[in-house]
Amino acid sequence: MAEEKQTGQKNNTSRRDFLKTGTMAAASFMIVPRHVLGGKGFLAPSDTLLVAGCGAGGKGQSDIAMFAKSGKAEIAFLCDVDDRRSATTRKNFPKAKYYKDWRELLDKEHKHFDAMSVSTPDHNHAIIAYHGMQLGKHVYVQKPMTHDLYEARLLTEAAKKYKVVTQMGNQGASNDGTRLLSEWYDAGLIGDVHTVYCWTNRPVWPQGIAWPPPQPNIPKELDWDLWLGTAPKKDYVDKLVPFNWRGWWDYGTGALGDMGCHLVEAPFRVLDIRYAKDVQASVGSVYVDEFKEGHFPESCPPSSHITLTFPKTAKTQGDVTLHWMDGGIQPERPVELGPNEDWGGEQGNGTLFIGTKGKMFASTYSDAPTLLPKSLTKDAKAPQKWARVPGGAEGHYAQWVEGCIAGYGKTELSSSFDKAGPLTEALLMANLAVRGHSLRGGRIKYLWDNENQKVTNFDAANQFVKRQYREGWTL
Structure with a gap:
């Protein structure tokens, strides 16, 4: 479908006011069962899930393809701000009506689909998903679930309020590895875990740099204002889209x-941790020349080491300390590894559990679960307590489709928002500590009031709990 232009005062008003009025206008639809609507081409929910894909390029492209691959989802609508990025998906699903503005999609088509996939840059995850949920749409949202701590709690509660089926796009949550690690731990193979390390070789995009100069020529295929969405109005810069954002x-x-949702997922499942009680961070420095340290608060740092403390759970004997490391920083090699043995799995990413009786490790998506020393893995025995997801990471998509067809509360999903919300909050709380460096030099420990989502000992950091949304783009 060609790019649609906003013409006429009536249309402009409709688009601008949708975020405030669209939900009320559709309220009556929310309580009408879909089978009552009927209509030409109607398929009962028990047969096919009608999906709208918001974000049709990059990861959105592969997500949409996987929903279709499940055999029980029809891609009914596509939405993307960039015609270049969405071209392949539009070609693959020519019957799907195409929109650039997700608000227009919801306004015009909310009666004609059941579920939404949201695979946009992080800053627009929550606003799209939340307005879809208010209209009774099941949602699949790429990781991280949200950009802000406030948004994560909001979506977690909205899933229950609107009784919709949810899933975050951290496919490793459906892998066998998370379940095997949990079974090993429950069988007592490594004793009581008190410390966990998670690390990644990311970023593999520019960080710790000054904001680039504006570029006068916006690609004609890209609606820059729609891409900005909730973010502050800024002039277009080159290479921010589609990846370096x-x-x-x-x-x-x-x-x-x-990468946090992929690597910290396993500790959440294995140890049943949820909300952290404090966090501290140190970040890598950037130098603009030989003697002068740079200060670029708009940009994430090139590396960081963050320490979160989680309260004791039913599966631990005391608090759990979780270390996050990025930018190539890794923990000290366990003594159980031989001098020429590598960690295993994907290089540069990993999760290490340290218990009172032993250690265990996994790679990205909880792949390659391994007891240390490695020789223990082959003969490890533990009762199977967790049902496996058919297809593992690929089955993550089909699991959501099946859950949507079954209906709210009928099936358990690997990363439904009641699970994904607390995980996302922990990661965003870690980012709060990282961003705190732009406000106060040195490293302090941020004490966290989870019920009120508030730092209690350094109020300036609370600005990172909920950002200021651009006018006209508020939740």
């Missing part, structure tokens, strides 16, 4: 947002 706080959540 990850390193800027206005849009992305840095290495933690990209």
Whole structure:
């Protein structure tokens, strides 16, 4: 579908006011069962899930393809601000009606689909998902679930309020590895875990740099204002789209947002941790020349080491300390590894559990679960307590489709928002500590009031709990 222009005062008003009035206008639809609507081409929910894909390029492209691959989802609508990025998906699903503005999609088509996939830059995850949920749409949201701590709590509560089926796009949550690690731990193979290390080689995009100069020529295929969405109005800069936005706080959540959901998922499942009680961070320095340290608060740092403390759970004997490391920083090699043995799995990413009786390790997506020393892995025995997800990481998509068809509360999903919300909050709380360096030099420990989502000992850091949304783009 060609790019649609906003013409006429009536249309402009409709688009501008949708965020305030669209939900009320559709309220009556929310309580009408879909089978009552009927209509030409109607398929009962028990047969096919009608999906709208918001974000159709990059990861959105692969997500949409995986929903279709499940065999029980029809891609009914596509939405993307960039015609270049969405071209392949539009070609693959020619029957799907195409929009550039997700507000227009919801306003015009909310009666004609069941569920939404949201795979946009982080800063627009929550606003799209939340307005879809208010209309009774099941949602699949790419990791991290949200950009801000406030948004994560909001979506977690909205899933219950609107009774919609949810899933975050951290596919490793459906892998066998998370379940095997949990079974090993429950069988007592490594004793009581008190310390966990998670690390990544990200960022693999620019961070710790000055904001680039504006470029006068916006690609004709890109609606720059729609791409900005909730973020402050700024002139177009080159190379921010489609990937390097990850390193800027206005849009992305840095290495933690990209890889944290994949690597910290296992400790959440294995140890049943949820909300941290304090956090501290140190960050890598940037130098603009040989003698002068740079200060670029708009940009995520090139590296960081963050320490979160989680309260004792039913599966631990005391508090759990979780270390996050990015930018190539890794923990000290366990003594159980031989001098020429590597960690295993994907290089540069890992999760290490340290218990009172032993250690265990996993790679990205909880792949390659391994007891240390490695010789123990082959003969490890533990009762199977967790049902496996058919297809593992690929099955993560089909699991959501099946859950949507079954209906709210009928099936358990690997990363439904009641699980993904607390995980996302922990990662964003870690980012809060990282961003605190721009306000106060040195490293302090931020004490966290989880019920009120508030730092209690350094109020200036609370500005990072909920950012200021651009006028006309508020939740």
